Amino acid sequence: xxxxxxxxxxxxxxxxxxxxxxxxxxxxxxxxxxxxxxxxxxxxxxxxxxxxxxxxxxxxxxxxxxxxxxxxxxxxxxxxxxxxxxxxxxxxxxxxxxxxxxxxxxxxxxxxxxxxxxxxxxxxxxxxxxxxxxxxxxxxxxxxxxxxxxxxxxxxxxxxxxxxxxxxxxxxxxxxxxxxxxxxxxxxxxxxxxxxxxxxxxxxxxxxxxxxxxxxxxxxxxxxxxxxxxxxxxxxxxxxxxxxxxxxxxxxxxxxxxxxxxxxxxxxxxxxxxxxxxxxxxxxxxxxxxxxxxxxxx
Amino acid sequence: xxxxxxxxxxxxxxxxxxxxxxxxxxxxxxxxxxxxxxxxxxxxxxxxxxxxxxxxxxxxxxxxxxxxxxxxxxxxxxxxxxxxxxxxxxxxxxxxxxxxxxxxxxxxxxxxxxxxxxxxxxxxxxxxxxxxxxxxxxxxxxxxxxxxxxxxxxxxxxxxxxxxxxxxxxxxxxxxxxxxxxxxxxxxxxxxxxxxxxxxxxxxxxxxxxxxxxxxxxxxxxxxxxxxxxxxxxxxx
Numbered sequence: 119x120x121x122x123x124x125x126x127x128x129x130x131x132x133x134x135x136x137x138x139x140x141x142x143x144x145x146x147x148x149x150x151x152x153x154x155x156x157x158x159x160x161x162x163x164x165x166x167x168x169x170x171x172x173x174x175x176x177x178x179x180x181x182x183x184x185x186x187x188x189x190x191x192x193x194x195x196x197x198x199x200x201x202x203x204x205x206x207x208x209x210x211x212x213x214x215x216x217x218x219x220x221x222x223x224x225x226x227x228x229x230x231x232x233x234x235x236x237x238x239x240x241x242x243x244x245x246x247x248x249x250x251x252x253x254x255x256x257x258x259x260x261x262x263x264x265x266x267x268x269x270x271x272x273x274x275x276x277x278x279x280x281x282x283x284x285x286x287x288x289x290x291x292x293x294x295x296x297x298x299x300x301x302x303x304x305x306x307x308x309x310x311x312x313x314x315x316x317x318x319x320x321x322x323x324x325x326x327x328x329x330x331x332x333x334x335x336x337x338x339x340x341x342x343x344x345x346x347x348x349x350x351x352x353x354x355x356x357x358x359x360x361x362x363x364x365x366x367x368x369x370x371x372x373x374x375x376x377x378x379x380x381x382x383x384x385x386x387x388x389x390x391x392x393x394x395x396x397x398x399x400x401x402x403x404x405x406x407x408x409x410x411x412x413x414x415x416x
Numbered sequence: 417x418x419x420x421x422x423x424x425x426x427x428x429x430x431x432x433x434x435x436x437x438x439x440x441x442x443x444x445x446x447x448x449x450x451x452x453x454x455x456x457x458x459x460x461x462x463x464x465x466x467x468x469x470x471x472x473x474x475x476x477x478x479x480x481x482x483x484x485x486x487x488x489x490x491x492x493x494x495x496x497x498x499x500x501x502x503x504x505x506x507x508x509x510x511x512x513x514x515x516x517x518x519x520x521x522x523x524x525x526x527x528x529x530x531x532x533x534x535x536x537x538x539x540x541x542x543x544x545x546x547x548x549x550x551x552x553x554x555x556x557x558x559x560x561x562x563x564x565x566x567x568x569x570x571x572x573x574x575x576x577x578x579x580x581x582x583x584x585x586x587x588x589x590x591x592x593x594x595x596x597x598x599x600x601x602x603x604x605x606x607x608x609x610x611x612x613x614x615x616x617x618x619x620x621x622x623x624x625x626x627x628x629x630x631x632x633x634x635x636x637x638x639x640x641x642x643x644x645x646x647x648x649x650x651x652x653x
Contacts, residue, residue, distance in 0.1 A: 170496060174651075192498040200496070204488025208428055220420025221497045260493070 121184040123148045123268050123299040124169055129178035131164050138164040139175070140323035146301060148267065151294055153310035154303040156320035162303045165320070166272050169301070170198045182268065190268075194222045197266030199257045201273040207246035211237050214245070215259045222264045234289050235259035236282075250277030258286070262293070269293065271302040275309065287313055341378040343385070344396040347371045350389050358384050418503050425511045429478065439477070439515065440522040443470030446588070447523050451531050457590050457618075459531035463523055464614025464622070467547050469587040470519025472554040472610055473578055478512035479558020480565065480574045486649070487567040501646050505559055512555035513548070520548055533617070543617045550610045550627070553634035554581075556642050557606075563645045581607035606634045 124146040131139040139161040146152055154162050167173040168180055171187030182190035190196050205214065215232060219225035232238050235258045245253065254277055261269060274290075275283045290313065294300050304310055310317055310331070317334050319327040327334050347355070348369045355364045355371055360381055363374040375381045378397045385392045430436070447466040451459045485491050494504060524544055527533040535541065557577070565573045582588050584598070585607030591599050602608045609627040616622035 172492065172495060191496055194498070196496075198496045200489070200492060202489050203493040204485075204490045206428070206485070206490060208431065209424075213424065213427070217420060217424040218497055220424075221418065221499050223498075264497075 121148075122146060122181070123150070124180075124182055124301065125184075126165075126169070126180045127178055129165070129168060129175045129180060131161075131168060131173065131175050133164065137323050139168070141178075142320075142323070142325055144318065144325065144328075146299060148299050149297050150316055151300045151314050152302075152316045152318060153314035154301060154318050154320065155307065155310055160320040161323040162320055163272060164323075166198075166270060166301075166303060170196065170270060194224060194264035195267050197261035197264050197269045199254075199261040199269075199271045199274055201276060203257060205245040205248075205253055205256055208244060210242055210244050211248070211256055211259070212241040214256060215263055218260045219263045224265055225263050226265045228263065231259045231263040234262055234293065236285055236289065251279060251282045254278055255282075255286070258289075266298070268299045268301070271300070273304060274302055275304070275306065283309075341375065342398045343371075343373045343375065343378050343381050344394075344398065345371055345373075345382075345385060345392050346394045347385065347389050347392050349391050354388075358388075360384075418499060418507060421499060421503070422507045422510060425507050426514060429511050429515050435477075436515075436518065439470065439474040440518050442473075443467065443519050444522045444526045447526050448530060450588075451527075454590070457592065459527060460533045461590065461615055461618035463527035463531070463533055464543075464547070464617055465587045465590070465611045467520045467523040467544065468550075468607065468611040468614045469582055470523055471516040471547055471551045472581065472607055474519050475512040475516040475551045475555040476558040476561070476578060476581075477574065478515045479508060479555050480561040480570060482508055482559060482562030483565040483570045484567045486562065495650065501650060502643075505642060505646060508559060509552070509555045512558060513551065516548060516551050516555075520544055535617075540617050543613065546613050546616075546624070547610065550613050550631050553606050553631055553638050554610075556635065556638035559642045560638060560645060563642065563649055581605055585611060587611050606631055 122145050124144060126142055126144040129139050129142045129144075130137065142161070142165060144165075154165070156162050164173065168175050169182060169187060171191050180187060183195050185193070185195075187196075191198070212228065212232070215237075216228045219228050219231070225231075229238070232241055235255045237252075237255055237259055240248065240252060245256065248256065254274065258271075258274065261271070275286055278286060287309070290300065302309075302314075314331060316329065317327070317331050318325055319334070346369055347366075350366070350371065352364060352366045355361065355366060355373060358373070358381060360375050360377045361373050362376065365372040373381055373385075382395060382397065385395075443466045446469070447462060450462050450466070454462065482491075491504070524535055528535050535544070561570070561573050561577065584602055585605040586594065586599075586602050587607055591602050591608065594602060609630040612622040612627040613624060614622070616624055
């Protein structure tokens with residue numbers, strides 16, 4: 119059996135009377151890139167704190183590369199980028215990253231960590247004079263410099279503008295290409311869609327969906343067909359095979375279906391006047407809303 | 417062991433020129449003032465008091481500033497490295513000790529140059545070194561304040577402790593001019609005993625052995641308090 123990068127079983131953690139994490143099981147295989155999603159208060163941060171050894175679970179077990187989390191972090195196997203971790207105003211980028219490197223046994227060269235984080239030109243600048251996005255890059259460099267096998271990132275691209283975000287994910291891809299494991303929490307659903315192999319949704323302290331991005335998307339009933347159908351009535355559209363839901367407004371129909379291709383064929387066969395056809399994939403955004411609604415209703 | 421981290425902290429401490437200027441200028445200025453105003457005690461006695469003041473304040477302030485690192489989440493960042501809590505606190509205490517050297521040197525130099533206090537004998541130089549060694553409990557007290565205070569209320573905590581230690585401990589006004597009750601209270605404070613070491617350079621000497629014992633007990637008690645408090649703080653969710 120291979121050692122999992124992260125192996126968590128039945129994790130529970132109470133925070134001041136409320137259950138922040140309520141029975142989470144999570145296995146991450148080395149090399150996976152996993153996105154952790156969920157609304158605020160879903161327990162993502164508490165889960166990350168337990169994986170990084172900052173907090174101990176009340177019950178349940180957790181290992182990182184077969185070790186206790188604290189031991190794994192101290193060995194340099196885990197690089198962590200915390201969203202709220204402060205930086206020292208009086209210290210330059212170079213000094214901060216070099217100091218973290220000096221604590222580790224086999225760190226990356228400081229120049230390499232700075233280059234990967236896009237900080238080469240800012241090396242001599244003190245943290246007090248960095249923008250929010252630049253500070254995020256410093257946190258990223260501090261997470262990279264131990265030369266970790268597992269990188270854990272809490273909201274890595276918050277405070278970054280669009281260009282910085284693109285550069286960030288490019289350097290993440292370079293890092294992941296070496297077969298390393300990445301776990302990141304994000305609010306940007308398109309980031310999970312574009313950069314993760316696997317998505318873990320949390321809500322109310324529990325995992326409500328876990329799987330490849332495509333599988334999680336399929337759980338929320340495929341795609342939507344939009345078209346102008348001038349001569350159709352609502353009940354006729356509803357009767358089309360494979361249609362899960364219909365809306366009709368001013369001659370424009372919106373049909374949801376698991377098999378959009380079949381719906382398009384039927385539409386054209388029965389209503390030759392159909393035009394302006396669009397097929398839209400249900401995004402992770404929609405999946406996210408439906409998953410959280412679904413759970414709330416049940 | 418963690419030389420990279422200790423060097424990092426030393427560079428930070430010595431780069432803060434405003435802090436340094438103040439840490440040296442305040443006790444030196446007070447010495448110049450008091451040695452011209454207070455005539456009934458020898459200048460060497462005042463030197464002992466104010467060298468002790470400058471040293472303990474620099475050490476305490478340096479330790480207490482860890483409240484900021486705790487408040488902004490930098491200590492959390494360090495917990496994600498191989499640096500242990502003990503390593504962090506030891507490095508901070510070492511830097512606090514180092515930062516306390518210039519005030520002792522400054523007051524001694526002012527005493528030698530302006531008031532003609534004789535400091536060239538080995539015994540007197542050893543006294544200056546002993547003052548410096550005696551500030552360990554103050555570095556620890558600073559670290560304890562750093563664990564208890566927030567960046568917002570730090571000034572109040574720190575300022576209050578420094579004032580009580582300095583005034584009640586007899587570092588600003590000689591204990592010999594205190595009313596009897598206050599003089600008894602002064603003897604409870606570690607600052608009183610730190611100054612007592614300094615006073616051994618003055619005619620009449622000081623109770624060095626007793627001072628060393630009291631300061632050692634304070635070191636032990638505060639060391640335990642810092643360790644317990646730090647551990648409890650880190651266990652917080």
